[in-house]
Amino acid sequence: MTKTAGKGPDHVAIIMDGNGRWAQARGKARLFGHHAGARRVKEIVRACPGLGVKYLTIFAFSTENWKRTQSEVAGLMSLFRRYIQREAQELLAEGVRVRFIGDRIRLDDKLVQMMDELELLTSNNDKVHLTVALNYGGRDEVARATRRLAHDVKAGKLDPKNVDEETLPKYLDTYVLPDPDLVIRTSGEARISNFLLWQSAYSEYEFIDTLWPDFTKRIFAEIVENFAGRERRFGAVLT
Numbered sequence: 001m002t003k004t005a006g007k008g009p010d011h012v013a014i015i016m017d018g019n020g021r022w023a024q025a026r027g028k029a030r031l032f033g034h035h036a037g038a039r040r041v042k043e044i045v046r047a048c049p050g051l052g053v054k055y056l057t058i059f060a061f062s063t064e065n066w067k068r069t070q071s072e073v074a075g076l077m078s079l080f081r082r083y084i085q086r087e088a089q090e091l092l093a094e095g096v097r098v099r100f101i102g103d104r105i106r107l108d109d110k111l112v113q114m115m116d117e118l119e120l121l122t123s124n125n126d127k128v129h130l131t132v133a134l135n136y137g138g139r140d141e142v143a144r145a146t147r148r149l150a151h152d153v154k155a156g157k158l159d160p161k162n163v164d165e166e167t168l169p170k171y172l173d174t175y176v177l178p179d180p181d182l183v184i185r186t187s188g189e190a191r192i193s194n195f196l197l198w199q200s201a202y203s204e205y206e207f208i209d210t211l212w213p214d215f216t217k218r219i220f221a222e223i224v225e226n227f228a229g230r231e232r233r234f235g236a237v238l239t
């Protein structure tokens with residue numbers, strides 16, 4: 001069994017929460033907080049290589065976020081488009097490979113096209129793997145995976161006897177990614193809110209009070225370094 005004490009996390013996943021409260025505390029509209037949050041995304045992505053973080057997965061929009069007001073949803077979608085447009089060249093130059101997970105069916109065509117293009121543009125990069133969860137829900141992901149798996153069974157490509165813990169994750173959106181070692185949630189809520197349900201079975205969790213727009217690379221570095229001091233047992237007793 002692997003003992004990882006002393007080693008930093010390869011894969012960090014983040015639930016970026018608190019943008020709305022951050023803006024409201026300043027008497028501003030919630031979108032103001034999302035824009036500040038997007039600037040932090042840039043800072044945290046850039047900090048990854050120096051901290052030895054190879055994979056960063058961020059929760060940008062959940063399957064439940066459609067319940068927000070129409071203007072907030074539209075503002076977030078426009079923010080995602082702008083982010084892709086503005087950051088694409090820099091992400092490419094900095095060696096970041098970008099992937100998106102989640103169900104694209106409900107996203108508008110223009111945004112989906114931009115997501116596809118950014119994935120293709122950065123597909124030869126390998127320095128940092130940034131995965132953006134957009135219209136993502138863990139249960140929805142497992143349901144979609146099961147649907148695809150059922151199709152393969154029906155088509156005779158997969159024997160139900162061979163469906164096990166190794167097979168199912170191959171159908172998840174994250175099939176090319178390792179499981180996250182560490183999941184961070186900002187803004188004081190201690191919930192996982194349907195994020196990476198299958199993948200985070202053995203992840204360490206860090207819930208911190210800081211609101212996402214206040215989450216600096218320094219705080220990130222402290223959490224990552226603190227992880228290195230932890231011992232992960234994966235259910236086993238270490239000898």
Ligand code: FPP
Pocket residue numbers: 016017018019020021022030034035037038041059060061062065079080083132187212
């Ligand atoms: C949660 O804060 C945040 C979101 C639902 C959106 C996350 C989006 C960003 C950080 C913007 C940029 C992302 C990318 C990939 C460019 P909240 O609105 O739930 O805050 P609250 O709990 O205080 O209301």
